[in-house]
Amino acid sequence: MKTYSILIALLLAGCSTTSDRYTERSNYERERREKIADRVIDQAPDWFMKVPSSKDAIYAVGDSYGGTLSGAVGNARANAFEGICQAMGGTVRSQTKVFRKDTDAGSAGVTTTAIRNMCPDVDVTGADLNKQKVIRVGDRYHAYVLVAMPLGEANVIARTKQRD
Secondary structure (H helix, E strand, O other), X not given: OHHHHHHHHHHXXXXXXXXXXXXXXXXXXXXXXXXXXXXXXXXXXXXXXXXXXOOOEEEEEEEEEEOOHHHHHHHHHHHHHHHHHHHOOOEEEEEEEEEEEEEOOEXXXXXXXXXXXXXXXXXXXXXXXXXXXXXEEOOEEEEEEEEEEEOHHHOHHHHHHHHO
């Protein structure tokens, strides 16, 4: 009986060690992802966190991850141009649905919200990629961009296009 008790104790000790190893691995992975997220925030440019403003231009920022440098920058630019579009007359629609199920055992609810950004065709002639910064995160790229859309007399390209 003593022998069985010792074997069971050793078996349980072995199981708890295995469990601790996986817990440690899980904790390590979580901490690694948190450090990467902190690094991304720390390396974000000041102009991304505090977007410039001007009476003669609209500024918008965008960011994106990508497996290729051009993909990350291209998606970040698209995100920034969405901001330009919204600033120049885009609209937003929102619809929320609430689903609730009540039973004798209890109740459960799910709320879903759909947000639709609509942007009419906006002429972005004269807009330019004002600034960009790319950082490498592991084997991927994180691109930050600042796009500027000059307004009125400041937009020489748009004025020339109108004249032509």
